Amino acid sequence: MVPEHESQEQSAAGSESPPRRDEALSSHPEAPQAMDSSDIPSPSGLPHETPVPLSLTGPESLPVRAWDVLLIAVMFVASDLLTTAATALYAFRVYHETPEQLQSNTLAIVAAQIVAYAITFAVMYFIVTRRHSQRFWSGVRWRWPARGKQALRFVAAGILLALAISYLETVLPMPSQVPFEKLFTNADAAYVMGVLAILAAPLMEELFFRGFLYPVLRRTGAAVAIVVTSVAFALVHGGQYGWAWSVVLLMFLVGLVLTTVRARTGSVASGFLIHAAYNLTLFALLYISTDRFRHLELMGR
Numbered sequence: 001m002v003p004e005h006e007s008q009e010q011s012a013a014g015s016e017s018p019p020r021r022d023e024a025l026s027s028h029p030e031a032p033q034a035m036d037s038s039d040i041p042s043p044s045g046l047p048h049e050t051p052v053p054l055s056l057t058g059p060e061s062l063p064v065r066a067w068d069v070l071l072i073a074v075m076f077v078a079s080d081l082l083t084t085a086a087t088a089l090y091a092f093r094v095y096h097e098t099p100e101q102l103q104s105n106t107l108a109i110v111a112a113q114i115v116a117y118a119i120t121f122a123v124m125y126f127i128v129t130r131r132h133s134q135r136f137w138s139g140v141r142w143r144w145p146a147r148g149k150q151a152l153r154f155v156a157a158g159i160l161l162a163l164a165i166s167y168l169e170t171v172l173p174m175p176s177q178v179p180f181e182k183l184f185t186n187a188d189a190a191y192v193m194g195v196l197a198i199l200a201a202p203l204m205e206e207l208f209f210r211g212f213l214y215p216v217l218r219r220t221g222a223a224v225a226i227v228v229t230s231v232a233f234a235l236v237h238g239g240q241y242g243w244a245w246s247v248v249l250l251m252f253l254v255g256l257v258l259t260t261v262r263a264r265t266g267s268v269a270s271g272f273l274i275h276a277a278y279n280l281t282l283f284a285l286l287y288i289s290t291d292r293f294r295h296l297e298l299m300g301r
Contacts, residue, residue, distance in 0.1 A: 068127045069212050072120060076208075079119040083112040104182055106189035110196050117204045124207060140211035143267035154261075154270050158277025161257055165250050165278075166285060172246040180240040187293035194283045202275035209233050209255070210262040210271050222263055230255035254278065 087108045091097040102108060128139040145151040184190050209229055217225035233255030234248050241247035258271045290298050 064127065064132070064212050064216060066216050068131070069208075069216050071127070072123055072208060072212060075123045076116060076120040080113070080116040083115045083119075084109070087112045104185050106183045106185060106192055109183060110192050113196060114200060117200055120204065121207070124212070140207060140268055141215075141266060142211075142269045143265075144269045145267075145273075151273055154273035155277040157257075157261075158274040159281045161254065161274065162278045162281035162285070165254065166282070168250060168253075169246075172249070174246055175242055175244040178241040178244065178247070181299050184293075184296045184299060186296070190283075190286075190290075190293040190296065197279045198276055198283065202272050202279060205233070205236075206258070206268050206272045206275055210259060211268045214259055214262055218263075226256065226259045226263055229259045233258070 088097075088099055088102050091102050091105065091108055097105065124140075125136050128134050128136045132139065145154065183193055209232065213232065214225055214229045217228050219225075230252050234252035237251045238248045241251075258275060261274060262268060262271050286299065287293060290296050
């Protein structure tokens, strides 16, 4: 004879209905979860852009410090001087070129600039990955746009910015000739300058100004950081254009746009796309106005 309490337990167990299929699936510990779009790596292997609020009061938590920015600047100036001096010595010994002749040797100057960029990038990489133990691209807040349409918007913004600056050049008093134009000696030199201006220069300038300098200045306030970064950007380019106030003003406006985009998107890659598209558009306009670089004497007219 079965005890009464055991009979009641068996009756209760038998009255329980089996769990429904949807409940079983939802409670399974190994059920796969939907992957968030921010977890999907970009084709280039670089981190995606993560949307941030449009407010300019959000904190910047980059590891870099003011001494890091100063070290990068000093290393670039030193490496640029050393590579230029080495190039001048080589040109004098092998080709008997004087320093004045070297100033119009576009290939030699661009090669020295690329080497200086490489040394500077190595210093940046060391600071982020070794001194602050972070991955480089995420450490500098590169954040490549997650969708192609976003990237195209930044490219379009760079094109519009170039067209706007080109219009302002017709309104402001511009110099008839600037030191920068001396490097455009022929069509081959123009193409070499194009590679430097469209790819290498935007990358390194965005990394330094928007990836390192802006986050350090941001601790004093977003508005101050945007203005000071833009001023520094304009002054660095001033010597290339003979310190003409109108050109420095236009470079300040370009820097203002690039730094504001950096502040609002939290992404250095966004500024790079705008910067590269800006320079590409200017070179395209120069290509057209000089009849495919065959009449470079028309520059500045």
